Every structure is written in structure tokens, then in C-alpha cells.
Amino acid sequence: MKTMKPFLCFLLLAIISQMTFGQNVIIYDNHKGEFKKPISPVTEGEFVTFKIVNINTFRYKVEIEGTMIDYVTQIPSELQTLFRLPPESVSASKTTDALNEAKDAAEPMKVIAREVSDEIRVASTPAKEKLEQTLKELTQACDAYILIAQKVANIKFLRVELINLSKQNWENYGKLAEKLPSLRARTALKKDYDDFVTAYAKAYALYPKAINAARVAQDTVKQKEIEKAEEKLEEANKKLNEEDFLKLIEDVMVLQEALQNSKYFEVKSAPIQMDGDFMEFTVKITPVQTNDLMPFETAQAFPVSIPARGGLKVDFSVGPIISFGKNSRDEKYYFKLPETTSAVKDTTLSLLNNNNTISPSIAAMMHFYGRSGKTSSIGGLFGVGAGFQSINDVNLSIIAGLSMILGKREKIMLNTGVSYLRIERLKTNQYIDGGKYYPSKVSISDVTEKVFKPSFFLSISYNLTRRVQRN
Numbered sequence: 001m002k003t004m005k006p007f008l009c010f011l012l013l014a015i016i017s018q019m020t021f022g023q024n025v026i027i028y029d030n031h032k033g034e035f036k037k038p039i040s041p042v043t044e045g046e047f048v049t050f051k052i053v054n055i056n057t058f059r060y061k062v063e064i065e066g067t068m069i070d071y072v073t074q075i076p077s078e079l080q081t082l083f084r085l086p087p088e089s090v091s092a093s094k095t096t097d098a099l100n101e102a103k104d105a106a107e108p109m110k111v112i113a114r115e116v117s118d119e120i121r122v123a124s125t126p127a128k129e130k131l132e133q134t135l136k137e138l139t140q141a142c143d144a145y146i147l148i149a150q151k152v153a154n155i156k157f158l159r160v161e162l163i164n165l166s167k168q169n170w171e172n173y174g175k176l177a178e179k180l181p182s183l184r185a186r187t188a189l190k191k192d193y194d195d196f197v198t199a200y201a202k203a204y205a206l207y208p209k210a211i212n213a214a215r216v217a218q219d220t221v222k223q224k225e226i227e228k229a230e231e232k233l234e235e236a237n238k239k240l241n242e243e244d245f246l247k248l249i250e251d252v253m254v255l256q257e258a259l260q261n262s263k264y265f266e267v268k269s270a271p272i273q274m275d276g277d278f279m280e281f282t283v284k285i286t287p288v289q290t291n292d293l294m295p296f297e298t299a300q301a302f303p304v305s306i307p308a309r310g311g312l313k314v315d316f317s318v319g320p321i322i323s324f325g326k327n328s329r330d331e332k333y334y335f336k337l338p339e340t341t342s343a344v345k346d347t348t349l350s351l352l353n354n355n356n357t358i359s360p361s362i363a364a365m366m367h368f369y370g371r372s373g374k375t376s377s378i379g380g381l382f383g384v385g386a387g388f389q390s391i392n393d394v395n396l397s398i399i400a401g402l403s404m405i406l407g408k409r410e411k412i413m414l415n416t417g418v419s420y421l422r423i424e425r426l427k428t429n430q431y432i433d434g435g436k437y438y439p440s441k442v443s444i445s446d447v448t449e450k451v452f453k454p455s456f457f458l459s460i461s462y463n464l465t466r467r468v469q470r471n
Contacts, residue, residue, distance in 0.1 A: 024048045026306060030055035030285070031171050041309035041373020042279065047271035048306055050281045054173070054265060058166035058258075058288075062267040065282040085204075095156045098239035102149055107230035109210075112222050113139050127217040134206065134213040140202040142233070145196075149240060152196045155189055155248055162255040173265040183256050189249045196245075200237055207233070228297035277313070277371065277408075279306040296356045307408060309373035314366065315411060319461025321363045321385055321399065323419045327453035328359040330424035335439050349435050349447060359421060361385040364459055367403045367413060377405045381415055399457060411463035419457040424448040 024046055027036040031054040042048050050064055113135040120128050161181055170176045207230040214223035258264055272279060285300040332352040362385060369379020385397040401417010428435060431447045 006232075008070045023445075024306075025051050025305045026281075026304065027051045027053060028283070028304070029053055039304070041308050041371075042274045044274050044311035044371065047273050048279050049271045050269045050283070052267040052283070052285075054085060054171065054408055055267060055285070056166070056168070056170055056176075057264050057267060059169060061286045061288055063284040063286075064089060064267065064269040065284075066269055066272045066279070068325075094239060095153050095244065097147075098236050099149060099153055099233055101236035101239070102146055103353050105236060106139070106146055108199045108225055108229045109135060109139045112225060116222070125217070127213070129176060131213040131217045131219070131222075134210045138203065138206040141199070141206050145199040145203045145233075148192065148196045148199045152240065152245065153191045155184075155192065155245070155252060156243070158184065159248060159252050159255065162252065162259060163341055166255065166259060170265075173262040176259065177262075180259055182250065183260070186249065186253050189252065189345070193245045195250065203233065204237075213453070222331065274306075274308050277308055280304065281306075307373040308371050311371055312368060313371050313379075314368050315365055315405070315413075315465075316364070317411070317413050317461035317463040318362070318364050319413070319415075319459055320461040321361050321415070321419065321457050323359040323361070323397075323421055323455045323457040324357070324407070325455045327423065328419070328421055328455040328457075329354045329356055331426060332424065333426065333433075333444060333447050335437065335444060347437060347439055349433060349437055351433055359455075361421075363397070363399055363459060363461075365399070365403075365413070365415065365459075367405060367463075369403070369405060375406065375408060379403050379405060381413075381417065385419065385421075398452070399459075401457070405463075407463075409465055411458075413461045413463060415457075415459040417457060417459060419455045420452045421452055422450045423453055425451045425453070 024042045026039060026048065028034075028051070028054050029036060036053075048066075050066065052062060055062065082216075102461060113132065116132045116135060120132055158181060165176060165179055168176075207226065210226050211223055211230070214220075214226055269281065281304045283300075283302055283304060287299065332354060333349055334352050335347040337347055338352040363383045364385075365381050365383030367379050367381045369377045371377070379402070381399070381401055381403045383399045385399055397419055399415075399417060399419040401415060404414040406412045406414065425448060427447060427449050431437070431442075
């Protein structure tokens with residue numbers, strides 16, 4: 001059992017390392033407009049993930065297309081709803097106006113209460129004392145309502161502030177985090193709302209009581225002023241409650257949670273396995289219209305290609321080939337006449353000097369090499385060549401050797417190796433160089449035959465490719 005533990009640990013580490021090193025993440029900094037590090041080739045079979053950082057996804061819609069799959073970052077549905085709200089400045093202005101109206105409704109009650117207190121000092125009656133007591137309770141209820149109404153209004157202002165923060169084009173998430181206001185708990189926000197409802201109900205119930213007390217005290221002026229203040233408070237409360245406060249609290253919680261999450265400043269594609277010469281991502285960044293006052297930004301779209309490394313690659317090319325050396329040239333013979341013309345039978349089979357230093361031809365070549373992910377690779381080649389004879393007399397050859405492949409898409413091949421050319425050689429089993437033969441019995445064209453001989457060659461060829469997208 002003890003011997004199994006080290007083995008299991010080793011196996012676990014192997015799995016983790018495979019998962020870790022088998023992932024390749026290409027990181028693009030949207031704010032700086034550059035990659036975190038140069039794009040390096042990815043080994044065939046490994047997975048590639050494209051990641052964009054320092055981009056405000058509340059403000060930008062980002063699409064990453066890899067091969068045939070689209071990866072789209074979606075703003076949460078709750079936040080999309082928030083962005084369709086009326087302009088935040090209008091909402092904040094209405095809330096401020098409603099608070100001012102509530103204060104205007106509460107202030108006259110204090111004035112009336114002081115006036116009643118002054119009148120009681122001069123001439124006290126039970127009706128006026130009852131009115132004084134009622135107004136005291138009402139002013140206290142109004143003060144409590146104004147205080148809690150300000151807290152509830154702050155919930156609206158907090159939402160406006162969070163929305164405005166989310167829409168700005170921040171350099172990175174850290175800059176946004178520095179500006180985030182103090183976060184509120186859901187229970188605290190709910191308590192403020194419950195207290196707001198209770199405070200309004202208490203104040204609203206005391207207005208009829210104060211109106212009735214003024215009527216009993218036969219003070220019609222104060223009765224009308226209280227009735228007018230009651231209408232103002234009711235109107236102000238309606239404006240404060242134009243938006244559903246429970247939904248308002250939910251909006252604030254969603255925004256707070258989203259803005260605390262740095263992942264909203266990143267866009268990451270699903271991993272795609274490298275299989276081919278290149279992995280290509282097409283990135284499209286589209287600004288979301290968040291405010292009519294903000295300047296319009298144009299969409300960005302750019303491709304990102306990641307070259308593959310490893311795996312066998314086969315290419316074909318065509319180009320001229322030049323062979324060198326003695327074995328690249330034909331041996332041509334002639335009958336050398338003797339010095340005396342009477343001895344025709346003594347003609348000598350002699351080698352004709354071939355002054356060609358090279359033997360040109362054209363070849364179709366197959367190149368096989370491992371992908372390096374760079375602009376150059378070394379590989380092997382095999383091909384078939386044809387000399388520049390007439391169509392009826394094609395002189396085929398076989399070539400093999402090494403190639404240097406230059407380029408990634410359109411490639412130039414520098415080739416060298418051994419070419420096996422079909423060249424003329426003396427039939428050594430029948431004829432001898434310098435031998436005496438009768439021209440009337442032996443044709444000069446019969447003394448040689450076509451044989452394959454190896455020679456050194458150099459070549460440059462071109463590989464014409466076409467783009468094929470894999471499904």
C-alpha cells in the first residue's frame with residue numbers, strides 16, 4: 001500500500017502537468033492594443049485559447065470566431081435590462097426633485113406648530129392643546145420620513161453611480177475598482193425600504209388627525225395649510241415610488257456583484273485543438289451604445305493567426321534543377337579515322353569531349369518535413385525530373401535529397417541532393433574506348449546505352465498554396 005502512494009502522486013502530477021502545459025493561452029491587451037507576449041507556435045494536438053484582457057464588457061460586445069465556432073460574450077440579462085433604462089441623469093434629477101418636495105411638505109408643519117405654541121401661551125384652550133400635540137407628532141413623523149426617504153433615494157443614486165461606472169472606458173479593472181463606492185448588503189437595503197414604507201404610513205395617517213384637530217380648534221387657515229402640505233407629501237412619495245424599489249435593490253445587488261468581478265474585464269474563448277498549419281481567430285469588438293452623450297466609437301475587427309509546430313507536413317513544388325559533375329553529362333563517341341585513309345578498317349572508337357558543365361532539367365518534387373512554426377524548416381524531398389528534350393524523347397530522372405523551406409504560406413524551396421539521370425554510357429560489355437571497329441559494321445549510335453547515374457544537384461522551386469478552412 002505504501003508503494004502505491006508515490007505512484008498515485010506521480011500519476012496525479014503527470015495529469016496536472018498535461019492539463020497545464022497542454023493549454024496555450026494567447027493574451028491580447030485591448031487597452032494597450034498589443035499582445036502580452038509574442039505569438040509563438042503551438043504544438044499540433046495541443047489546445048489554444050484566445051483571451052482579451054482590460055476590456056470593459058459592460059461597454060463592448062466581443063466576438064471571437066475560431067474555425068467554424070463563434071464565441072460571443074454576453075452581458076448578463078439583468079445588466080442588459082439596466083442599460084435600457086432611461087438616462088441616469090434624468091432618473092437622478094427626478095429623485096432629487098421628489099426629495100425637495102417632501103421637505104417642502106414637512107417644513108410648513110414646523111411653522112404651524114410654532115404658531116400654535118405661541119397662541120397657547122397667550123390663550124390656551126383644550127382644542128389648541130390637542131392641535132399642538134398632534135402637530136408635534138406629525139412633525140416628528142415627517143422628520144423621520146424625510147430621513148429615511150434620503151436613505152432610499154441614496155439607493156437610486158447608488159444604482160446610477162454603478163451604471164455610470166460600468167459604462168466608462170477603463171484602462172483596466174484595477175482603475176474601476178479604485179472608484180467603486182462602499183458596497184451595501186441586501187439586508188440593509190431591504191431594511192431601509194421597509195422603514196421607508198412604515199415612516200410614510202405613519203406620517204400619512206397623522207395628517208387627517210391634524211386636519212381634524214385644526215377643524216375642532218376652528219382654525220381654517222391652518223387646516224388648509226395642513227391639507228396643502230398633505231397633498232405635497234403624497235405627490236412627493238409617488239415620485240419616489242415611480243420605480244419598483246424591490247427591483248431597484250435587485251439592480252444594485254446585480255451591479256455590485258458584477259463590478260466586483262474582474263472577469264467582466266476579460267473575454268476568453270473555449271479551447272480549440274490545433275490541427276493543421278494555423279489556428280486563426282477573428283476578433284470583433286463592437287461598442288455598445290450606452291449613452292447618447294458619449295462619443296460614438298467604431299467597431300474593431302482583426303485576425304490573429306497562430307502557427308502550428310510539430311506533425312508531418314507534405315508540400316509539392318515545381319522548379320528548375322541543375323545537375324553537376326561527370327555523371328550528369330552524356331558520353332558521346334565517334335570513329336577516329338587513321339592518318340592514312342587507306343586503312344579505313346582501323347578506325348578507332350574515341351570519346352568526344354562534352355564541354356557542358358551543367359545539365360538543366362525541370363522537376364516536380366514532394367517535400368516532407370516537421371512543422372517548425374517559423375519561417376524556415378528543413379526536410380527531405382523526393383521527385384521526378386525531365387530533361388529538355390523533345391516531347392517524343394522525354395529524359396526522365398529521379399531526385400532525392402534535402403530541402404530548406406522558406407515562408408509560412410507561400411513557400412520557396414531551396415533543394416539539394418542526388419539526381420539519378422538517364423545518360424549515355426559506353427556498352428562496356430561490347431565495346432572498348434580506343435578499340436578498332438569497322439564503321440560499316442558498327443553504327444556509332446549503337447555503342448552507347450541509357451543508364452541511371454547519380455550526380456549532385458541544386459534546385460529552387462515554388463510552392464503555390466490555397467487556403468483551406470477545416471470544419
